[in-house]
Structures are given as structure tokens and as C-alpha cells.
Amino acid sequence: MKLYVEKDYDAMSRRVAAMIIEEMNYNPRSVLGMSTGGTPMGTYELLIKAYEEKKIDFSRIKTFNCDEYIGLHGEDPNSYRYFMNNNLFNHVNVDTRNTYIPDGRAKNLQAYCKAYDNLIESFGGIDLQLLGIGTNGHIAFNEPAEELSLNTFIAQLDESTIKSNSRFFDSIEDVPTSAISMGMGSIMKANKIIMLANGKNKAEAINRLLESELVTGWLPASFLHLHTDVTLVIDEEAFSLCDERTLYKFY
Numbered sequence: 612m613k614l615y616v617e618k619d620y621d622a623m624s625r626r627v628a629a630m631i632i633e634e635m636n637y638n639p640r641s642v643l644g645m646s647t648g649g650t651p652m653g654t655y656e657l658l659i660k661a662y663e664e665k666k667i668d669f670s671r672i673k674t675f676n677c678d679e680y681i682g683l684h685g686e687d688p689n690s691y692r693y694f695m696n697n698n699l700f701n702h703v704n705v706d707t708r709n710t711y712i713p714d715g716r717a718k719n720l721q722a723y724c725k726a727y728d729n730l731i732e733s734f735g736g737i738d739l740q741l742l743g744i745g746t747n748g749h750i751a752f753n754e755p756a757e758e759l760s761l762n763t764f765i766a767q768l769d770e771s772t773i774k775s776n777s778r779f780f781d782s783i784e785d786v787p788t789s790a791i792s793m794g795m796g797s798i799m800k801a802n803k804i805i806m807l808a809n810g811k812n813k814a815e816a817i818n819r820l821l822e823s824e825l826v827t828g829w830l831p832a833s834f835l836h837l838h839t840d841v842t843l844v845i846d847e848e849a850f851s852l853c854d855e856r857t858l859y860k861f862y
């Protein structure tokens with residue numbers, strides 16, 4: 612795992628956007644794994660700017676989002692489809708038919724989950740997966756547990772996740788309690804992974820990730836230590852509970 616600790620959110624976003632731009636220019640047919648939430652918003656803004664400045668081209672790019680709430684229609688402002696359209700896809704030249712987000716209203720959810728993994732495989736897998744991290748260490752919606760799911764699955768959201776995501780909803784009762792999420796195996800199959808984290812509320816999860824020697828289902832992000840190409844880009848606040856010497860362990 613390679614670690615970059617940037618001064619603040621903007622610097623973190625700049626570093627991640629630069630890495631994605633490099634990937635897209637190296638392979639204009641890249642399959643990108645996307646995430647939603649507050650953390651990647653700055654990165655998406657910078658990708659839009661790079662597109663406007665003709666530095667990147669989305670015309671042959673394919674995207675797969677790692678999760679979607681169950682029960683929300685794509686036009687619901689809280690759905691991840693809406694988020695992606697609004698924060699990225701509507702502002703660049705991506706072909707929306709090439710943007711895949713789990714359908715939270717699929718009739719047969721089990722069959723849908725299987726089909727989602729097959730679809731990713733059929734495009735040769737994900738070249739670069741972008742991930743955030745939950746305050747409890749979840750990635751996508753792989754919540755802390757003794758056993759984690761290998762493939763795309765129906766996730767029950769943790770109370771802490773529901774509470775944290777309630778900031779995007781009118782009330783906590785409106786937050787869906789389940790989601791379709793890529794499993795740990797689906798994520799680990801990506802060629803490259805970039806995980807980003809900012810702010811004090813992520814410091815504890817980052818501390819556990821970087822200071823512990825354990826790979827455990829109770830900290831799903833810890834599985835990323837087993838992947839050969841992971842870059843963690845965080846800000847100083849997210850790093851604030853870690854030992855300075857940790858910087859030299861991951862470079």
C-alpha cells in the first residue's frame with residue numbers, strides 16, 4: 612500500500628484527480644470503478660474541469676459504481692445514480708449507456724447481483740477502482756463483520772453508516788437500510804485501487820488501517836493490504852491519529 616498524506620481536502624482531491632487523468636490518458640478505454648459520498652466530490656469537480664480544458668476524454672470510458680441503495684429510483688435525488696449524473700456524468704462526454712450503477716429496484720436482487728459481477732467480468736474487469744472509507748472502516752457497503760461477502764451482494768447497512776449518511780436525507784428515517792454492494796472479491800479484482808479519506812471523523816478508521824498488523828472482517832478496508840496496487844490518499848486530519856513514522860512504512 613502506498614500512502615500520500617496531503618495538506619487538506621483540496622490537495623487530496625488534486626492528487627486523486629491527477630492519478631485518474633493519468634490512467635484515462637494511458638488507456639482511453641479504461642473501466643473505472645466509482646464511489647459516491649462526500650469524499651470524491653472534489654475529485655469529480657476536477658475531472659469535469661479537466662474535461663472542459665480538453666485534457667481528458669470520456670467517450671470510450673466505462674464506469675461501474677460500487678453500490679446503490681435498495682428501493683430508490685434513479686431519479687431520486689438520494690440515489691447514487693442521481694449523484695453520479697449530477698456530480699460527473701452530465702458534465703462530461705461519457706456515453707451514459709456505458710455508466711453502470713447497481714439497480715436498487717431490480718425485481719430479482721439475487722440474480723441482479725450475480726449479473727452485475729458478470730457484466731464487470733465481460734468488460735475485462737475494473738482497471739482503476741476509486742473507494743472511500745466509512746467511519747467504521749467499511750468499503751463500498753462491506754460493513755464490519757466476521758465474514759465478508761466475496762461477490763456483489765445485498766448489504767444491510769450498519770447503524771453508524773445510516774447515521775453518517777443521514778446528512779444527505781431529510782431525516783434519518785428516510786435513509787434506506789439496505790443496498791446492493793460490490794463484495795470484497797469484486798473490489799479486490801480491480802487492477803488498481805485508490806482509496807481516499809479526509810477529515811477528523813475518518814482518523815480512527817485510518818489509524819486502525821495503518822497501525823494494526825491485522826487483516827480482519829471487523830475492519831473491511833484492512834483487506835486492501837493484500838492487494839498489490841493500492842494507493843491511499845488522505846488529508847492531514849485523517850492522518851492525525853497515526854504515528855509520524857507510519858509515513859515511512861507506506862511509500
Ligand code: F6R
Pocket residue numbers: 645646647648649650651677678742743744745746749750751752
Ligand atoms: C459510497 C461508498 C461508501 C463511501 C463511504 C464514505 O459509494 O461506497 O463506502 O465511500 O461511506 O462516505 P463519505 O465519502 O460520504 O464519507
